[in-house]
Amino acid sequence: MASRSRGRRLPPPHPPLIQEFLDDDLFDVEVNYSDEEEEEEESDEEESESEDNEPEEGVPGQESIGEGCGPAIQARVSSAAAEKNACPVCMEAWASQGAHRICCIPCGHIYGRSCLERWLRHKGNTSATCPQCGKRFRPKDITNLYAPEVAVPNNDLEKEVLYLRGKAESLGETVMKHEKLIEEMNERLVELTSAQKRQILSEQRLMNVGSSKRQKEFFMDGLRVMAIDALNQTILASGKAPGIGQEHVLYKFSMVSHHEARNIQLPLDTKTVRDICILPSGSAIFTSLGRKLSSFSMTADRVVLQCDLPYPGWSCCADESSRQICAGLQNGNLIIFDIRQTSRPLHSMVGLSTTPVHTLHTVIDNNGSRKFLSASSIGPCMWDTDGNQGRPKLLLGTDNQRVCISLACAPSSSDLLVASFRPKVETSEDATASQVYLSQTPTPSGGGKLGYHSLIRRAGNSSSFTEDRTCSTLVSEIRMSKSAIIPYGNNQHLFAYGDESLRGVRTWRLPSFEMHSDLSSLQQPVLDLRYAESSSGGRYLGYLSTEKLQAFRIR
Template identity: 40%
Template sequence: MEEEDQVRVSQANNSSTCSSPSQQNTTSDVHGNRDNFEDYDASQCDGLFCPICMHAWTADGDHYLCSLPCGHLYGMSCVKRWLELCGKNFGKCPQCNIKYKMKEIRKIYASRVVVADEDFNKKLQVAETKCTLLVEKEADWHRKEEEWHKRENALCLELHQLKERTKEMEQLLQNRRSVVEGYMVPPSFPVGGSSHHFLLQKELQLEGARLFDIDASGQTLIIARRLSGLGGEHFLSKISLIPPYESQNIFLPPNTKACRDLRVAPSFARLALLATLGKKMSILSLESNNVVLAYDLPAAAWSCSWDLNNPHNVYAGLQNGMLFLFDMRQTGRPVESMTGLACNPVHNIHSVIRNPSSPGGVNTLLSASAIGLCQWNFGAVEERQSQVPETENHGVCISSAYSPSNDDIVASFRPKVEMLNEMAFSQPNLTPIPTGLGQGVQGSHVHLKRVGNKYYQWGFSQANVNHIRLPKSLIIERKNERPLFASGDEFTGELVLQDLPSLAVVQRLQPSPFSPISPVLDVKHTNAWSPSFLCCLREDKLQLFSAKPLP
């Protein structure tokens, strides 16, 4: 018993002389680091860190994991350091005071040792649950924020509608015209705007986009683009209208050059008609993305159209004023060609639905060039072409829109440029006119109604139009509602929607507030989905609007 008491006393003295590292590391560890571990819960770190230095052991180097004869685990460099501090041939385990020698230390070949702790696991599960609740709360706040934005947009829209109704009443008073001899007076229409307004849903960045069309059956957009830089290649992009709006590029054959017009087939044939400056008109399969048919032309093609009466016929309007008719079943040459009334480029073609009272085999087209609107009768023996008289004296025709279902036509004009010899010159001035925010002049929109083979002017309004470029416009056909005319305002960059036949402004769709004002390059609409879609192409940006009923 006395010997055992002496051993205990000796152990106590040794412990006081060489205190446990776990007690010393509250101020300084054996490596000299001055860390405070008072708030450190060692039970949660058991199996992860060295009990001497409270640092993680390593798989290699001096601080690798080792075991003393008693089974306790430490970092090797800490055990050696502890043995040196004891100053003897043997040391004692800092945790149980069992003696050990250097040769009795064993290296543990494990990268990590973890002691299972149920309490710690429960705490971890509670922390994860709290984290999940916080994420759900954050998502709920985001939803509430979206609702607040929607309410704010609804209030802004209501305010905008009140302002537009005021402008509409003012314009109706200004544009109300009396009966003019030779004009057909339209019946009285109720005053009022649309029961739907278009709201912006998505904006897509499209570098080098020029014009486009909608493939309703494939739910895609077909966009004619050009790569940036000198000599950039021309190509098409197919963009899905279904999120996430996947895109696919279609590179055209060499020498195709710039695309001046693009028309998707009105049927479900999944074909697109291309008119290009490379003196070619091509037919592209939207399923295989390949050109299936190409026609050589004597001049650059500026416009194209499908025949609404015959799915095999296609038309091309040329730079020299000519019009060509092709039958896709005859790939060698055109079925018929006609020379225009002038040499101005034919920049718009519209196929007219055949009237049951018209002679069989006659296909009627409307075209637009600088001199105005012309009617072409392919297959007719007499009166093969004639100019629409109501469009002769309004200036230079720069755009036309046509609605086949109700024979509405809207032609856009800019003023003629008078030369020094007092002769009217139909081409635009090359020097920009710094008027307004855009490069534009004050022109006009003329609304015509086709009845049989006669045309009557129904409406007229002033407009801010481009003085160089030939813009695109559109008549939006709507079920059980009056149609709308869509065109760009060159001064403000807005897409203006006007009621027909009054041409009163119904809505102005603003450009993006975070980008400079850019003109409207092209606009298309489809009723294939509900709600209907309105697409507006600006420089390097495509805006998608959907029709929403007013509250």
């Protein structure tokens, strides 16, 4: 009798179904058996199946995955199936109905029904042992579990759910931030609405008597200068026409009609219009860098007369009583024509400097004679065209530390003036002239430069003038801005100026320079400002920037 080798007894081979389970990629087990050991194990298995009583768990010779694989592998099988929520035999997810529906056996372990039935058929359809614990069960012991829904795990879906959940939380935080921002904006809107109401009230109290009303608002690009015809309630403005050629044109606006502005073509040699003056008769004159002093018919809407100038014109005014029209030139001189004879000038007067005459008014002197009041960088000057005075008279002393950029006077009077100054950057006369020429460029500057307005009064009945008081403010660094004195009440006046920081018009009471009100602000700085009144009592204040023109009726 052949001797049998003694040693550790190896577990029996697993049936094909369980062997497939053991060949899963969760682990790799390889067991070798000898022929004698296989025969011995088969004999033990037959004896075990013939017993009437079920064997206890863990009895040697019992066929199970637990015994065949050892404790470590058994734990890995159970944990792997639990992690995947799947049948521990085929490692496929079970269902709530159908052939592979979820079921259990008396030991409590759960499988897919089709896997248990295949296992029973493999064992002879009578009984089999639990693949996990080894307890024996019969077909009648299989119990269906009625789960309303069996979740099939999907790692990608779980990741997407986690991602969407995180994104939802992030969006929730964003919504909260936006809600807070909207709340702050609503509070700011309430504040702005209150400020606008105060602004409207301020505009309505412009004259402190009666009220002022915004008569018209026009949106136009490229406007530079303007003038108001108070009698006919029209506005004449000049700028470049839109398009490739960008010719210089006049725009005629009606303050009572809803029609669009009328576009009036100018002669090609006109070039940039520097100043416009509306005469009481209803006609207009304007000067341009094309060395022209032009007369314009407001009824025919065309240029009816042109006077040649020796230098580019920067300012203009007219004295209809003597039928004289006057132009301030870029070289600092003054040239006067009789409108009835324009072939040659009536007077050509030399100025006190070579800087442009940027402002020109016709006024009545204290003795009743008409004179021309001008302003250049050196300050305001008085011109006497009827007397023997060959050159103008400087109203104030020479000050090399400042540049005069604007001059306003009470209508038809030289008794009350306001001159605006900015600090002088360069000291030479040529450098000063170069500063003035920059004003041809309407490009808005930054926040402006600290300058001041100076109140100038006539000293008694003499021809002398003195500076009364000043008011500091931000003025343009490059432009020769316009200003105006507006009469109201009993010999009371307001001073209006395009404030650089406000980008709108600010008014002060004279002579105290007490701030009175601010009119509507614009997107761009104010380029021109005009006041006009008619013999019928109509009074208007208008101002413009590069994109908007506004006009107020003063009541």
